[in-house]
Protein backbone atom coordinates (compact mmCIF):
# COMPACT_ATOMS: atom_id res chain seq x y z
CA UNK A 1 0.00 0.00 0.00
CA UNK A 2 2.79 2.39 -0.89
CA UNK A 3 0.76 5.21 -2.42
CA UNK A 4 -2.73 5.76 -1.09
CA UNK A 5 -5.02 7.59 -3.49
CA UNK A 6 -6.01 10.93 -1.95
CA UNK A 7 -8.93 13.11 -3.00
CA UNK A 8 -8.87 16.37 -1.09
CA UNK A 9 -11.93 18.33 -0.06
CA UNK A 10 -12.65 21.64 -1.78
CA UNK A 11 -14.62 22.83 1.25
CA UNK A 12 -12.69 22.50 4.48
CA UNK A 13 -14.86 22.74 7.62
CA UNK A 14 -11.94 23.60 9.89
CA UNK A 15 -13.12 27.21 10.24
CA UNK A 16 -16.26 25.99 12.05
CA UNK A 17 -14.33 24.39 14.92
CA UNK A 18 -14.56 26.02 18.36
CA UNK A 19 -11.09 25.01 19.58
CA UNK A 20 -11.86 26.13 23.14
CA UNK A 21 -14.91 23.87 23.35
CA UNK A 22 -13.99 20.72 21.49
CA UNK A 23 -15.88 18.27 23.67
CA UNK A 24 -15.36 14.66 22.67
CA UNK A 25 -16.22 13.28 19.22
CA UNK A 26 -18.28 16.29 18.19
CA UNK A 27 -16.20 17.51 15.25
CA UNK A 28 -15.04 15.32 12.37
CA UNK A 29 -11.96 16.25 10.37
CA UNK A 30 -12.14 16.90 6.64
CA UNK A 31 -11.10 13.46 5.40
CA UNK A 32 -11.61 9.76 5.99
CA UNK A 33 -9.93 6.58 4.80
CA UNK A 34 -12.12 3.88 3.27
CA UNK A 35 -11.18 0.33 2.31
CA UNK A 36 -13.61 -2.23 0.95
CA UNK A 37 -13.65 -6.01 1.42
CA UNK A 38 -15.17 -7.89 -1.52
CA UNK A 39 -14.54 -11.27 -3.14
CA UNK A 40 -12.55 -12.36 -0.08
CA UNK A 41 -10.05 -9.53 -0.13
CA UNK A 42 -9.48 -5.98 1.02
CA UNK A 43 -8.86 -3.41 -1.67
CA UNK A 44 -6.13 -0.74 -1.48
CA UNK A 45 -8.35 1.81 0.16
CA UNK A 46 -8.33 5.56 -0.40
CA UNK A 47 -8.55 8.88 1.41
CA UNK A 48 -11.50 11.07 0.49
CA UNK A 49 -13.59 13.90 1.97
CA UNK A 50 -15.45 12.87 5.15
CA UNK A 51 -19.14 12.56 4.38
CA UNK A 52 -22.26 10.41 4.24
CA UNK A 53 -22.24 6.86 2.89
CA UNK A 54 -24.89 5.41 0.60
CA UNK A 55 -26.87 2.84 2.58
CA UNK A 56 -29.78 0.47 1.97
CA UNK A 57 -32.26 -0.37 4.74
CA UNK A 58 -31.22 -4.01 4.33
CA UNK A 59 -27.65 -3.27 5.48
CA UNK A 60 -26.93 -6.35 7.62
CA UNK A 61 -25.07 -4.43 10.34
CA UNK A 62 -28.17 -2.41 11.16
CA UNK A 63 -29.97 -5.67 11.90
CA UNK A 64 -27.30 -7.95 13.37
CA UNK A 65 -24.63 -5.59 14.66
CA UNK A 66 -21.59 -7.03 12.91
CA UNK A 67 -19.37 -4.10 13.73
CA UNK A 68 -16.06 -3.49 15.49
CA UNK A 69 -14.09 -0.33 16.20
CA UNK A 70 -10.96 1.11 17.74
CA UNK A 71 -9.85 4.32 19.39
CA UNK A 72 -6.36 5.81 19.37
CA UNK A 73 -4.85 9.29 19.40
CA UNK A 74 -2.36 11.56 17.65
CA UNK A 75 -0.65 14.36 19.60
CA UNK A 76 1.30 17.42 18.57
CA UNK A 77 4.88 16.76 19.65
CA UNK A 78 6.30 19.70 21.63
CA UNK A 79 9.43 19.76 19.48
CA UNK A 80 7.67 19.39 16.14
CA UNK A 81 5.74 16.79 14.21
CA UNK A 82 3.21 14.50 15.82
CA UNK A 83 3.10 11.27 17.77
CA UNK A 84 0.61 8.48 17.23
CA UNK A 85 0.45 6.48 20.45
CA UNK A 86 0.79 2.67 20.16
CA UNK A 87 -1.15 2.18 16.90
CA UNK A 88 0.20 -1.38 16.60
CA UNK A 89 -1.73 -2.39 19.72
CA UNK A 90 -4.98 -1.01 18.29
CA UNK A 91 -4.42 -2.63 14.90
CA UNK A 92 -3.90 -6.01 16.58
CA UNK A 93 -6.90 -5.58 18.84
CA UNK A 94 -9.07 -4.67 15.86
CA UNK A 95 -8.26 -8.07 14.38
CA UNK A 96 -8.88 -9.80 17.72
CA UNK A 97 -12.32 -8.17 17.87
CA UNK A 98 -12.96 -9.13 14.24
CA UNK A 99 -12.12 -12.76 14.86
CA UNK A 100 -14.89 -12.90 17.49
CA UNK A 101 -17.62 -11.56 15.18
CA UNK A 102 -16.46 -13.14 11.87
CA UNK A 103 -14.99 -9.94 10.39
CA UNK A 104 -11.94 -10.56 8.17
CA UNK A 105 -8.59 -9.34 9.46
CA UNK A 106 -7.09 -6.14 8.08
CA UNK A 107 -3.33 -6.01 7.53
CA UNK A 108 -1.65 -4.35 10.53
CA UNK A 109 0.97 -2.54 8.47
CA UNK A 110 -1.66 -1.18 6.07
CA UNK A 111 -3.80 -0.09 9.01
CA UNK A 112 -0.95 1.95 10.52
CA UNK A 113 0.05 3.38 7.14
CA UNK A 114 -3.53 4.47 6.40
CA UNK A 115 -3.69 6.23 9.78
CA UNK A 116 -0.39 8.02 9.23
CA UNK A 117 -1.42 9.23 5.76
CA UNK A 118 -4.86 10.31 6.95
CA UNK A 119 -3.48 12.29 9.86
CA UNK A 120 -0.90 13.91 7.57
CA UNK A 121 -3.69 15.04 5.22
CA UNK A 122 -5.64 16.48 8.17
CA UNK A 123 -2.57 17.73 10.08
CA UNK A 124 -4.22 21.12 10.74
CA UNK A 125 -6.91 19.33 12.74
CA UNK A 126 -4.44 18.13 15.38
CA UNK A 127 -5.20 20.49 18.28
CA UNK A 128 -2.48 22.82 19.55
CA UNK A 129 -3.56 22.90 23.18
CA UNK A 130 -1.94 20.64 25.80
CA UNK A 131 -4.55 18.11 26.91
CA UNK A 132 -6.20 18.05 23.50
CA UNK A 133 -5.51 15.52 20.75
CA UNK A 134 -6.75 14.09 17.48
CA UNK A 135 -8.85 11.02 18.27
CA UNK A 136 -8.65 8.36 15.54
CA UNK A 137 -11.61 6.04 15.11
CA UNK A 138 -11.34 3.04 12.78
CA UNK A 139 -14.58 1.09 12.36
CA UNK A 140 -15.31 -2.04 10.31
CA UNK A 141 -18.82 -3.26 9.58
CA UNK A 142 -20.63 -5.74 7.35
CA UNK A 143 -21.84 -3.89 4.27
CA UNK A 144 -23.92 -6.53 2.47
CA UNK A 145 -27.71 -6.25 2.26
CA UNK A 146 -29.65 -9.32 3.43
CA UNK A 147 -32.02 -10.48 6.16
CA UNK A 148 -30.84 -14.02 6.92
CA UNK A 149 -28.68 -14.34 10.02
CA UNK A 150 -25.15 -15.03 8.82
CA UNK A 151 -21.98 -13.03 8.51
CA UNK A 152 -21.62 -10.46 5.76
CA UNK A 153 -19.61 -11.22 2.64
CA UNK A 154 -18.63 -7.56 2.20
CA UNK A 155 -17.20 -5.06 4.68
CA UNK A 156 -16.12 -1.46 4.90
CA UNK A 157 -13.23 -0.18 6.98
CA UNK A 158 -13.55 3.53 7.64
CA UNK A 159 -11.02 5.55 9.57
CA UNK A 160 -12.19 8.97 10.71
CA UNK A 161 -10.59 11.47 13.05
CA UNK A 162 -11.93 14.01 15.53
CA UNK A 163 -10.14 16.78 17.46
CA UNK A 164 -11.00 16.19 21.14
CA UNK A 165 -10.65 17.58 24.62
CA UNK A 166 -11.09 15.29 27.65
CA UNK A 167 -13.65 12.49 27.47
CA UNK A 168 -15.41 13.44 30.69
CA UNK A 169 -16.40 17.06 31.24
CA UNK A 170 -14.79 16.58 34.69
CA UNK A 171 -11.36 16.34 32.95
CA UNK A 172 -8.85 15.19 35.54
CA UNK A 173 -11.26 15.90 38.38
CA UNK A 174 -12.61 12.72 39.97
CA UNK A 175 -15.79 11.21 38.53
CA UNK A 176 -18.64 9.52 40.37
CA UNK A 177 -19.19 5.88 39.43
CA UNK A 178 -22.11 3.58 40.21
CA UNK A 179 -21.59 -0.20 40.48
CA UNK A 180 -24.17 -1.99 38.31
CA UNK A 181 -26.35 -4.23 40.45
CA UNK A 182 -29.27 -4.80 38.06
CA UNK A 183 -27.64 -5.25 34.64
CA UNK A 184 -24.59 -7.07 33.27
CA UNK A 185 -22.35 -6.23 30.32
CA UNK A 186 -20.53 -9.39 29.28
CA UNK A 187 -20.47 -13.10 30.14
CA UNK A 188 -17.65 -15.62 29.87
CA UNK A 189 -17.64 -16.93 26.33
CA UNK A 190 -19.41 -13.77 25.17
CA UNK A 191 -18.19 -10.63 23.44
CA UNK A 192 -16.60 -8.80 26.38
CA UNK A 193 -13.02 -8.77 25.08
CA UNK A 194 -14.08 -7.62 21.60
CA UNK A 195 -14.53 -3.92 20.87
CA UNK A 196 -17.84 -4.52 19.18
CA UNK A 197 -20.90 -2.29 18.96
CA UNK A 198 -23.05 -4.78 20.88
CA UNK A 199 -21.08 -4.30 24.10
CA UNK A 200 -21.77 -0.59 24.02
CA UNK A 201 -25.46 -1.11 23.23
CA UNK A 202 -25.63 -3.45 26.26
CA UNK A 203 -24.24 -0.68 28.45
CA UNK A 204 -26.57 2.16 27.48
CA UNK A 205 -29.56 1.60 29.75
CA UNK A 206 -27.53 1.15 32.93
CA UNK A 207 -25.41 4.19 32.00
CA UNK A 208 -28.50 6.31 31.38
CA UNK A 209 -29.99 5.30 34.75
CA UNK A 210 -26.69 6.01 36.51
CA UNK A 211 -26.51 9.42 34.81
CA UNK A 212 -30.01 10.28 36.00
CA UNK A 213 -28.66 9.85 39.52
CA UNK A 214 -25.60 12.01 38.88
CA UNK A 215 -23.02 9.29 38.11
CA UNK A 216 -20.66 9.59 35.14
CA UNK A 217 -20.56 5.86 34.37
CA UNK A 218 -21.23 2.32 35.53
CA UNK A 219 -18.74 -0.15 36.98
CA UNK A 220 -19.65 -3.62 35.72
CA UNK A 221 -19.44 -6.76 37.83
CA UNK A 222 -18.92 -10.24 36.40
CA UNK A 223 -22.17 -11.59 34.99
CA UNK A 224 -22.03 -15.02 36.70
CA UNK A 225 -21.51 -14.37 40.42
CA UNK A 226 -21.95 -10.58 40.33
CA UNK A 227 -19.24 -10.37 42.96
CA UNK A 228 -16.15 -9.52 40.93
CA UNK A 229 -15.14 -6.23 39.35
CA UNK A 230 -14.93 -6.23 35.52
CA UNK A 231 -14.56 -2.81 33.88
CA UNK A 232 -16.27 0.52 33.35
CA UNK A 233 -17.22 0.10 29.69
CA UNK A 234 -15.47 3.20 28.37
CA UNK A 235 -12.37 2.34 30.40
CA UNK A 236 -10.61 -0.33 32.46
CA UNK A 237 -10.48 0.13 36.21
CA UNK A 238 -7.57 0.13 38.69
CA UNK A 239 -7.50 0.14 42.49
CA UNK A 240 -4.68 1.04 44.85
CA UNK A 241 -5.22 -0.92 48.05
CA UNK A 242 -2.51 -1.03 50.70
CA UNK A 243 0.06 0.13 48.09
CA UNK A 244 -0.88 -2.68 45.68
CA UNK A 245 -2.12 -1.72 42.21
CA UNK A 246 -4.91 -4.15 41.37
CA UNK A 247 -6.85 -4.58 38.14
CA UNK A 248 -9.05 -7.45 36.91
CA UNK A 249 -7.27 -10.01 34.71
CA UNK A 250 -7.94 -10.54 31.01
CA UNK A 251 -8.19 -14.34 31.24
CA UNK A 252 -11.97 -14.57 31.58
CA UNK A 253 -12.38 -12.79 28.25
CA UNK A 254 -15.03 -10.44 29.65
CA UNK A 255 -13.07 -7.20 29.60
CA UNK A 256 -11.24 -5.23 26.97
CA UNK A 257 -7.44 -5.49 26.75
CA UNK A 258 -6.95 -1.74 27.07
CA UNK A 259 -3.88 -0.10 25.55
CA UNK A 260 -3.76 2.43 28.41
CA UNK A 261 -4.28 -0.47 30.85
CA UNK A 262 -1.15 -2.12 29.46
CA UNK A 263 0.73 1.20 29.53
CA UNK A 264 -0.18 1.79 33.20
CA UNK A 265 0.74 -1.75 34.26
CA UNK A 266 4.09 -1.51 32.46
CA UNK A 267 4.94 1.83 34.10
CA UNK A 268 3.80 0.72 37.57
CA UNK A 269 5.99 -2.39 37.38
CA UNK A 270 8.94 -0.25 36.30
CA UNK A 271 8.35 2.07 39.24
CA UNK A 272 8.64 -0.94 41.55
CA UNK A 273 5.01 -1.00 42.60
CA UNK A 274 3.34 -4.23 43.61
CA UNK A 275 1.06 -4.90 40.62
CA UNK A 276 -1.63 -7.61 40.54
CA UNK A 277 -3.86 -8.59 37.65
CA UNK A 278 -6.26 -10.59 39.74
CA UNK A 279 -9.90 -11.21 40.49
CA UNK A 280 -11.13 -8.52 42.88
CA UNK A 281 -14.40 -8.84 44.77
CA UNK A 282 -16.41 -5.65 45.04
CA UNK A 283 -16.75 -6.50 48.76
CA UNK A 284 -12.94 -6.33 49.09
CA UNK A 285 -13.00 -2.75 47.80
CA UNK A 286 -15.54 -1.65 50.42
CA UNK A 287 -13.76 -3.61 53.20
CA UNK A 288 -10.46 -1.98 52.24
CA UNK A 289 -12.17 1.39 52.49
CA UNK A 290 -13.49 0.58 55.96
CA UNK A 291 -9.99 -0.38 57.08
CA UNK A 292 -8.56 2.83 55.61
CA UNK A 293 -6.56 0.87 53.01
CA UNK A 294 -8.33 1.98 49.83
CA UNK A 295 -6.02 4.70 48.56
CA UNK A 296 -7.13 5.33 44.97
CA UNK A 297 -9.44 4.18 42.21
CA UNK A 298 -8.93 5.33 38.64
CA UNK A 299 -10.08 4.39 35.16
CA UNK A 300 -7.73 3.97 32.19
CA UNK A 301 -8.64 4.30 28.53
CA UNK A 302 -7.58 5.96 25.29
CA UNK A 303 -10.40 8.47 25.41
CA UNK A 304 -10.31 9.01 29.18
CA UNK A 305 -6.49 8.55 29.59
CA UNK A 306 -6.54 8.49 33.42
CA UNK A 307 -9.81 9.26 35.14
CA UNK A 308 -9.76 9.32 38.95
CA UNK A 309 -12.85 8.00 40.71
CA UNK A 310 -13.88 10.19 43.63
CA UNK A 311 -17.06 8.43 44.64
CA UNK A 312 -18.26 4.83 44.32
CA UNK A 313 -21.86 3.79 44.95
CA UNK A 314 -23.08 0.21 45.28
CA UNK A 315 -26.54 -0.76 46.56
CA UNK A 316 -26.87 1.09 49.89
CA UNK A 317 -23.18 1.96 50.13
CA UNK A 318 -21.61 5.15 48.89
CA UNK A 319 -17.97 5.92 49.57
CA UNK A 320 -15.67 8.87 48.90
CA UNK A 321 -12.17 7.95 47.75
CA UNK A 322 -9.14 10.04 48.68
CA UNK A 323 -11.39 12.95 49.73
CA UNK A 324 -12.59 13.02 46.12
CA UNK A 325 -9.22 14.31 44.96
CA UNK A 326 -6.89 12.83 42.37
CA UNK A 327 -4.38 10.54 44.10
CA UNK A 328 -0.59 10.54 43.65
CA UNK A 329 -0.46 7.37 41.53
CA UNK A 330 -3.19 8.53 39.13
CA UNK A 331 -1.51 11.95 38.86
CA UNK A 332 1.93 10.44 38.18
CA UNK A 333 0.43 8.07 35.60
CA UNK A 334 -1.37 10.93 33.84
CA UNK A 335 1.74 13.14 33.85
CA UNK A 336 3.99 10.36 32.59
CA UNK A 337 1.69 9.01 29.89
CA UNK A 338 0.76 12.43 28.51
CA UNK A 339 4.40 13.53 28.84
CA UNK A 340 5.41 10.65 26.56
CA UNK A 341 2.51 11.31 24.18
CA UNK A 342 3.39 15.00 23.73
CA UNK A 343 7.12 14.22 23.43
CA UNK A 344 8.09 15.89 26.74
CA UNK A 345 9.33 12.67 28.38
CA UNK A 346 11.67 10.14 26.79
CA UNK A 347 9.73 7.36 25.04
CA UNK A 348 11.86 4.45 26.29
CA UNK A 349 9.45 1.81 25.02
CA UNK A 350 9.07 3.17 21.49
CA UNK A 351 5.33 3.61 22.07
CA UNK A 352 5.02 6.64 19.78
CA UNK A 353 5.17 6.56 16.03
CA UNK A 354 6.66 9.95 15.29
CA UNK A 355 5.61 11.61 12.04
CA UNK A 356 7.20 14.78 10.67
CA UNK A 357 4.64 17.24 9.45
Ligand code: COI
Nearest residue numbers: 071072234301302303304
Ligand atom coordinates in the same frame (compact mmCIF):
# COMPACT_ATOMS: atom_id res chain seq x y z
C1 COI B 1 -11.67 4.73 23.81
O1 COI B 1 -11.18 4.92 24.92
O2 COI B 1 -11.04 4.96 22.77
C2 COI B 1 -13.00 4.19 23.67
O3 COI B 1 -13.24 3.57 22.67
C3 COI B 1 -13.99 4.43 24.73
C4 COI B 1 -15.27 5.07 24.28
C5 COI B 1 -15.10 6.43 23.68
C6 COI B 1 -16.10 4.17 23.45
